[in-house]
Amino acid sequence: MDLLKTAREVFAIEARAILHLAEHLDADYDKAINAILQAKGRVVVCGMGKSGLIGKKIAATLASTGTPSFFMHPSEAFHGDLGMVTPDDVFIAISNSGETEELLKLMPYLTDNRNYVIALTGNKQSSLGRAANAILNISVEQEACPLQLAPTASTTATLAMGDAIAVTLMHAKDFQPEHFARFHPGGNLGRRLLATVKDEMIVDNLPMVNASASFAELVDCISTGQLGLAVVQSEEGIGITTDGDIRRAFNRYNKEVFDLTAADLMSASPKTINAEAKMSDAFAIMEANKITALIVMEQERVVGILKK
Incomplete structure (x- = not known):
């Protein structure tokens, strides 16, 4: 087994997955960004399993770059944590298949609560896609996993989409190093600025x-x-x-x-x-x-x- 060859193949597959995201961007991206910019509340990021782990990082990146945000576990949301979601919040739902049961259970409440829902999904025609106000396509041609089972390229693509959202918002808000330092007072940058x-x-x-x-x-x-x-x-x-x-x-x-x-x-x-x-x-x-x-x-x- 050529170990280096395997690693290079993984990098190539995941790199292609990220590059293809640019081809998927459409008017919904503008809609999603504008919804976040105009929101009076926060961004609530929600996902199950590996998507949830990626969602935690997306929420953390948004919060540290000037967009108030937090992660909500879908199971906990269905058992009371939905009380933290206000009508002024934007909701980002992450599901590659778009059929994650725990997320879909939340959609009726979010609709009734008048939340703007952004779906990060690889299936625009899915139940989640149909329920969302804006769809950001994170579909990939293949996973790096040789069994095509473990989320690999798809989670990398999701993370990159989250970074794109955060960086776009930073540009839109003219987010400066001084602003970043305010959220990182314990770090070296905070000390300097x-x-x-x-x-x-x-x-x-x-x-x-x-x-x-x-x-x-x-x-x-x-x-x-x-x-x-x-x-x-x-x-x-x-x-x-x-x-x-x-x-x-x-x-x-x-x-x-x-x-x-x-x-x-x-x-x-x-x-x-x-x-x-x-x-x-x-x-x-x-x-x-x-x-x-x-x-x-x-x-x-x-x-x-x-x-x-």
Whole structure:
């Protein structure tokens, strides 16, 4: 058995399935997108089995890109969760066959509730297709499964259709990185775009020494501060000495390094930033200068240190 050949065949089948989706797009796609844009409520995504797993990802993608959405399991919906669906919601029903019993049971309620129903199905003439307001065709020529039983290419196509919906809505809403960051405050993007320097800077026990401090005092300050640096204060302003500066000094001066002071080893005019600045600005400065720390200043006074 050629294992690599099998894998390549799967990729080829699923790639063709995605490419064929573009050929299936028609006016119903516009109708579906406009219905979501005009809806005052949320998008409810519903599917059974593998379609349900794909539906959870679609709902998560929509929610994180500016379209309020949640996933509803069809069996749970039929036993009370339909109470979460308001008339203002758009309902996305996923079924490759279009004959999933658990989904079809929900259609009378959705019709009575005046919900706009979008069907993601591979059979436009199915019961689900006939009940829907808009049909997005996710049919595939074949599954990657050699038995043509396990949903493979069809679930990939469904996922791609969900991504297309989400991205189209992002364009329509002019969804920007700042908006994305608001929904991901715990991630690196959220930290960069939402947080300010004062939210992240270190303010306690700052490692600071006078310019006249001895080499031993300077090393002790860097070690005690545990930030890999010391801020050097002089009459002319401030400087900075890093543990890298200490290592280079040893290589350059050997035993004579112990005769040096903090003023001899500091880098003058270090990069600084205001406490009210955005973290995105701070990261930009650090990346442009290939450094990992900034001194935070307010009214010519050191108030913190920001570490990358």
